[in-house]
Amino acid sequence: xxxxxxxxxxxxxxxxxxxxxxxxxxxxxxxxxxxxxxxxxxxxxxxxxxxxxxxxxxxxxxxxxxxxxxxxxxxxxxxxxxxxxxxxxxxxxxxxxxxxxxxxxxxxxxxxxxxxxxxxxxxxxxxxxxxxxxxxxxxxxxxxxxxxxxxxxxxxxxxxxxxxxxxxxxxxxxxxxxxxxxxxxxxxxxxxxxxxxxxxxxxxxxxxxxxxxxxxxxxxxxxxxxxxxxxxxxxxxxxxxxxxxxxxxxxxxxxxxxxxxxxxxxxxxxxxxxxxxxxxxxxxxxxxxxxxxxxxxxxxxxxxxxxxxxxxxxxxxxxxxxxxxxxxxxxxxxx
Amino acid sequence: xxxxxxxxxxxxxxxxxxxxxxxxxxxxxxxxxxxxxxxxxxxxxxxxxxxxxxxxxxxxxxxxxxxxxxxxxxxxxxxxxxxxxxxxxxxxxxxxxxxxxxxxxxxxxxxxxxxxxxxxxxxxxxxxxxxxxxxxxxxxxxxxxxxxxxxxxxxxxxxxxxxxxxxxxxxxxxxxxxxxxxxxxxxxxxxxxxxxxxxxxxxxxxxxxxxxxxxxxxxxxxxxxxxxxxxxxxxxxxxxxxxxxxxxxxxxxxxxxxxxxxxxxxxxxxxxxxxxxxxxxxxxxxxxxxxxxxxxxxxxxxxxxxxxxxx
Numbered sequence: 001x002x003x004x005x006x007x008x009x010x011x012x013x014x015x016x017x018x019x020x021x022x023x024x025x026x027x028x029x030x031x032x033x034x035x036x037x038x039x040x041x042x043x044x045x046x047x048x049x050x051x052x053x054x055x056x057x058x059x060x061x062x063x064x065x066x067x068x069x070x071x072x073x074x075x076x077x078x079x080x081x082x083x084x085x086x087x088x089x090x091x092x093x094x095x096x097x098x099x100x101x102x103x104x105x106x107x108x109x110x111x112x113x114x115x116x117x118x119x120x121x122x123x124x125x126x127x128x129x130x131x132x133x134x135x136x137x138x139x140x141x142x143x144x145x146x147x148x149x150x151x152x153x154x155x156x157x158x159x160x161x162x163x164x165x166x167x168x169x170x171x172x173x174x175x176x177x178x179x180x181x182x183x184x185x186x187x188x189x190x191x192x193x194x195x196x197x198x199x200x201x202x203x204x205x206x207x208x209x210x211x212x213x214x215x216x217x218x219x220x221x222x223x224x225x226x227x228x229x230x231x232x233x234x235x236x237x238x239x240x241x242x243x244x245x246x247x248x249x250x251x252x253x254x255x256x257x258x259x260x261x262x263x264x265x266x267x268x269x270x271x272x273x274x275x276x277x278x279x280x281x282x283x284x285x286x287x288x289x290x291x292x293x294x295x296x297x298x299x300x301x302x303x304x305x306x307x308x309x310x311x312x313x314x315x316x317x318x319x320x321x322x323x324x325x326x327x328x329x330x331x332x333x334x335x
Numbered sequence: 336x337x338x339x340x341x342x343x344x345x346x347x348x349x350x351x352x353x354x355x356x357x358x359x360x361x362x363x364x365x366x367x368x369x370x371x372x373x374x375x376x377x378x379x380x381x382x383x384x385x386x387x388x389x390x391x392x393x394x395x396x397x398x399x400x401x402x403x404x405x406x407x408x409x410x411x412x413x414x415x416x417x418x419x420x421x422x423x424x425x426x427x428x429x430x431x432x433x434x435x436x437x438x439x440x441x442x443x444x445x446x447x448x449x450x451x452x453x454x455x456x457x458x459x460x461x462x463x464x465x466x467x468x469x470x471x472x473x474x475x476x477x478x479x480x481x482x483x484x485x486x487x488x489x490x491x492x493x494x495x496x497x498x499x500x501x502x503x504x505x506x507x508x509x510x511x512x513x514x515x516x517x518x519x520x521x522x523x524x525x526x527x528x529x530x531x532x533x534x535x536x537x538x539x540x541x542x543x544x545x546x547x548x549x550x551x552x553x554x555x556x557x558x559x560x561x562x563x564x565x566x567x568x569x570x571x572x573x574x575x576x577x578x579x580x581x582x583x584x585x586x587x588x589x590x591x592x593x594x595x596x597x598x599x600x601x602x603x604x605x606x607x608x609x610x611x612x613x614x615x616x617x618x619x620x621x622x623x624x625x626x627x628x629x630x631x632x633x634x635x636x637x638x639x640x641x642x643x644x645x646x
Contacts, residue, residue, distance in 0.1 A: 116632070121639075122632050122633070123586045127629070137621030141619050302458035302459030306459075309445075310445060313446060314445070
């Protein structure tokens with residue numbers, strides 16, 4: 001039992017160590033061949049551009065730990081951005097109130113996912129596929145597909161475009177949320193129960209963990225974080241459109257899986273997710289600065305994901321093949 | 336009767352929608368637009384059939400949209416090089432099968448989760464295509480559009496072809512051993528293995544078939560216009576998964592049939608024209624599609640709860 005625990009921890013550590021090496025290698029490589037890559041300004045840009053996907057990936061981590069998935073976060077980002085813009089421009093609400101309303105709407109939408117998944121015991125993949133369509137559809141219906149909200153006041157755009165104490169203004173918020181998720185997953189009983197539920201849902205229930213409530217919590221948190229990401233997104237681009245955050249859910253899932261969290265649930269870490277987000281963001285920025293087509297970054301992200309997955313199972317596959325071979329040999333000898 | 340409850344209720348919903356249209360918007364039933372609608376949905380139907388098999392075997396393939404785009408562009412380029420049509424069709428199916436085999440190798444061979452594998456291949460193929468072609472449209476030569484037939488007979492050919500494939504696959508799932516293997520593997524791969532079925536080989540073959548069907552669907556799509564859009568197939572994966580789920584295939588595998596998928600696809604495909612004919616703003620299409628998916632799973636969930644309470 002003891003050794004088993006240690007090897008699992010070692011494996012997890014090894015995965016993150018490899019990812020860290022990849023990240024450093026990326027940095028050195030692009031620093032060498034890219035123009036202006038790795039300067040302070042460029043680093044701030046990387047941080048700024050990876051903020052929203054980073055937030056979604058952070059919120060996705062506990063969900064995937066419990067063995068679930070949330071395809072609706074990108075659409076919810078779009079819906080919350082639209083609601084926020086609508087309440088501010090047409091509802092004449094002050095920015096902070098509009099932002100709070102958007103966050104409340106995000107929590108409500110996350111609650112809808114949570115209720116369907118935990119109350120009716122429906123598969124998360126399908127429920128969030130439905131809400132993926134529903135949330136984006138509502139955003140399109142509200143804006144009639146073409147209305148765009150712009151001309152936000154400068155005091156609001158500061159959050160997305162300016163620097164505060166020398167770092168991008170959204171960075172402190174991102175760091176605070178990252179610390180919150182790290183503490184939640186790694187230093188509380190909630191985090192333990194997420195892993196237990198992902199590892200063995202029935203076992204967790206028999207162990208007295210209120211599995212439904214804990215799973216519901218992860219989806220509501222994802223709704224809230226999607227709304228926060230929507231506000232930062234709107235502040236960064238200076239506009240809110242119905243297609244905001246299109247496809248972000250896939251980037252977020254990629255970052256989480258790249259970060260070593262098992263898609264089946266049970267194992268994974270928040271710092272792994274952060275490394276995954278960083279690896280993708282640095283790759284994207286580096287490719288652009290190395291004057292290569294940006295599509296290459298997407299291709300390499302996909303390839304990196306396949307490699308990361310294959311490297312996590314290859315040792316197991318090889319050892320099981322070897323075991324089968326020796327078993328066959330043994331059977332032959334006995335015969 | 337009871338075991339086909341899901342399929343019948345989808346068919347019922349479709350019938351109600353068609354009835355509402357017949358009363359309030361009889362213009363929906365003019366033959367030419369209806370034929371165009373069916374021809375437009377023919378490619379999706381072929382992909383949805385493949386996706387149904389994949390989901391019944393308890394896997395998923397979200398790379399179909401990207402494979403569709405790659406096959407479309409490759410077929411377009413070959414047609415532009417004046418290859419004969421039959422060879423273009425064969426090449427497109429072959430290319431699709433190769434991509435499917437790649438997914439199948441990773442999923443069945445290495446035992447990786449299909450959702451992550453196909454997520455990765457989806458991004459890789461799509462970006463690779465964008466990189467190589469820079470979003471350039473491919474102009475098709477004469478004689479490719481509508482297979483060189485008139486528009487009407489071309490559309491009929493597409494509809495009949497898609498229905499033929501649906502019938503063939505539905506028959507295979509019911510009466511051929513490979514069909515029963517797919518249900519068995521989806522219900523419980525370990526039990527299937529112990530009964531002498533090879534789950535890995537079955538899974539691999541399903542992914543190859545999925546790719547081949549996508550290649551065929553790509554052809555069915557490009558013959559409908561004089562150009563090939565390199566962005567085609569974006570979002571196709573979610574569209575067909577929605578049709579499959581609404582059609583009563585259980586996402587946990589082992590349950591469902593292709594006639595339900597057919598009804599589910601028709602229901603979702605009819606929404607957009609129905610909105611136009613009923614004078615509802617078209618912007619609601621996606622929201623209504625999402626609600627239908629949720630309604631279908633909620634109905635299923637409630638039914639399951641009820642039956643588990645009884646038993």
